[in-house]
Amino acid sequence: MEPFIRSDQFNYIKNQIQILINGYTTVNDKGVLNALKTLTDEKIIHLFNDLTEEQRQVFNPIIDIREKEQAEAFLSQLKQYVIPFKNITEQSIKKLFPKAKKLKVPSVDQLDRHEISYFGWNDTGSNKKYIVAEKNEKLVGLHGSFKNASKKGICAICHGLEEIGMFITETKGSEQGTFIRRGNYICQDSQKCNQNIKTLDKLEDFIEGMKG
Numbered sequence: 001m002e003p004f005i006r007s008d009q010f011n012y013i014k015n016q017i018q019i020l021i022n023g024y025t026t027v028n029d030k031g032v033l034n035a036l037k038t039l040t041d042e043k044i045i046h047l048f049n050d051l052t053e054e055q056r057q058v059f060n061p062i063i064d065i066r067e068k069e070q071a072e073a074f075l076s077q078l079k080q081y082v083i084p085f086k087n088i089t090e091q092s093i094k095k096l097f098p099k100a101k102k103l104k105v106p107s108v109d110q111l112d113r114h115e116i117s118y119f120g121w122n123d124t125g126s127n128k129k130y131i132v133a134e135k136n137e138k139l140v141g142l143h144g145s146f147k148n149a150s151k152k153g154i155c156a157i158c159h160g161l162e163e164i165g166m167f168i169t170e171t172k173g174s175e176q177g178t179f180i181r182r183g184n185y186i187c188q189d190s191q192k193c194n195q196n197i198k199t200l201d202k203l204e205d206f207i208e209g210m211k212g
Contacts, residue, residue, distance in 0.1 A: 003083040007117045009047050010082050012198040016040050017071045024066045037063045084113035096141030117197045120190030144169040156184040160196035163188045169210045
C-alpha cells in the first residue's frame with residue numbers, strides 16, 4: 001500500500017494515542033474508557049478524506065492499545081505509511097536562496113524525511129534562519145534574521161510551548177528605498193518544531209504571512 005499519512009497527521013495520531021494511554025492509567029470506568037476509544041478512533045479517521053477499506057484497517061489496532069509498549073509497536077508499523085518530505089539536496093536547497101552566495105546548508109544525508117513537515121536550520125554566523133517548505137506541491141525557500149528570545153513561548157508554526165526566537169523577513173516596498181518587515185516568534189529548534197506539528201494550517205499561514 002502506498003503511503004497516505006502526512007507527517008503532521010502522524011504526530012496528531014501519536015498525540016491521540018498518548019491521550020488514550022493516559023486514560024487507561026487514570027480511569028477505571030469501562031463506559032468512560034469505551035467512549036474515549038470511540039472518540040480517539042473518530043478523531044483519527046476524520047483526519048482523512050475518502051479512506052479506502054485497506055487504509056481504514058490500518059487504524060483498527062488503535063482501540064486495543066492500553067500501554068506505552070503497544071503504542072510504540074503500532075506507531076513503528078504505521079510509519080511505513082507516512083509520506084516523506086520531498087527529496088532535497090544541498091544543490092536543490094541553494095537554488096531556493098540564489099541571493100545567499102555563501103549559504104551553509106547542513107547535511108541532509110541522515111535526515112528522516114518521514115518526520116518533517118518542513119526543513120529548517122539556523123545559521124549562527126549570520127544570525128539567520130532558513131526554512132524549506134512545500135507550497136502547492138513545490139518547494140519554497142524562506143529566510144530571515146533570527147534572534148533568540150531566551151524564553152519559552154508559543155511557536156507560530158507548531159503552536160507548541162518551546163524555546164522561541166523572533167524570525168523577521170525583509171522585502172522591498174512599493175516605493176524605491178523602502179522595505180517591509182514581517183516577524184513572528186517560532187521555535188529555535190526546527191526538529192522539535194516538526195515533532196510538535198499536528199496540522200499544516202499554521203505552517204501554511206506562517207509562510208504566506210512572511211512572504212506577503
